[in-house]
Amino acid sequence: MPIRYLIKQLIMPPGILFLLLIAAWWLRRSWPRLATLCFVLGLGGLWLMSLPVVVEQAARQLESEPALASSQWAGLAQQADAIVILGAGRERGDPAWDSQDQPTGVAMERMRYAAQLAKASGLPVLTSGGLHYGTPPSEAQLMADSLQRDLGVSVRWKEERSRTTWENAQMSAELLQPLGIKRVVVVTQAWHMQRSRWSFEQAGFVVVPAPVGFLGRDHARPFGGWLPEGKSLWQSGQLLNEAVGLLGYKLFY
Structure with missing residues (x-):
């Protein structure tokens, strides 16, 4: 590696x-x-x-997938059976947290959005993400801990072996599809959603995209963004x- x-x-x-x-x-x-x-x-x-x-x-x-309108959040329970949050790395040994690993800012952005979707829809949550060079805890565990502690959302399943988006999808399928869950809301960055949706569809899921963190917008940079x-x-x-x-x-x- x-x-x-x-x-x-x-x-x-x-x-x-x-x-x-x-x-x-x-x-x-x-x-x-x-x-x-x-x-x-x-x-x-x-x-x-x-x-x-x-x-x-x-x-x-x-960023080809549109954002979900807040008016759609409650109705997600009619379109899907679970919410899947894809991991986005970790911050290693942060002294502010007693030198414990923490989810990255990008991961927290996904988790915050997924937490609102879960609260509005009542759908159960799966976190997906494996180890960092074989060192525990998994990204899925870090996200689950933070979701419970910081956002008040319990995680029902943790997929803790994946290292890539393809493995996120395949290994989530191994956990969810035997339970009859084939419709999922996938939460990830907007620019990562094309590959994520394709991977989960290849794994046999019907996907409701829930992109967050759009970069293709005018962010009001000075001089039109040319600096x-x-x-x-x-x-x-x-x-x-x-x-x-x-x-x-x-x-x-």
């Missing part, structure tokens, strides 16, 4: 862009034209990834990873 992770980080932006900048410096004397091309591609790519306006435009290509921001660099990386993942899933699964 560490080697696979390293390779992924190097070949995906921004890693590959930094490699281009290193190559530009290395080749500056022996191959000046190639060095110039590497420099322009590397620096230009980093600049584009750091622009909020680029994030917004890219996100709109992935670089560090946050946009991270968001662009997430969107690129999602686009590659969506294509890869449909090719290999």
Whole structure:
């Protein structure tokens, strides 16, 4: 897993862009034209990834599922049998929480939304997410604990083995479908919903998408979003990873 992770980080932006900048410096004397091309591609790519306006435009290509209106929440019980919350990583050993792992901010955004859906509809909840490099507790357990403690929502099932979106779907199916549950509300980021919905449908579910955290909106950035921001660099990386993942899933699964 560490080697696979390293390779992924190097070949995906921004890693590959930094490699281009290193190559530009290395080749500056022996191959000046190639060095110039590497420099322009590397620096230009980093600049584009750091622009909020680029994030917004890219996100709109992935965020194809509309948000649920609050007026629809109570009626979810007629459309589905359970709510599934997909894990989104963890914060390791946060001193503010006695050095215990906590769900990430993205995971909390999903949980907060799912908690409102659960309270409005009365549907039971499943959390899905495995271990971090084999170290307990699972993401599913972390989310279940936080949902109960912070949001007053009990989790009925925990899928604690998955490492990918595909495994989220397959292993949730192993838990729910023997109980006759084949209609699920899937809660995840809006830009992650295309791949999530496809994965859960491939696993045999009827999916009610419940996207949250839309990035493809005008967030009132200064100068129309044409000024670089560090946050946009991270968001662009997430969107690129999602686009590659969506294509890869449909090719290999």
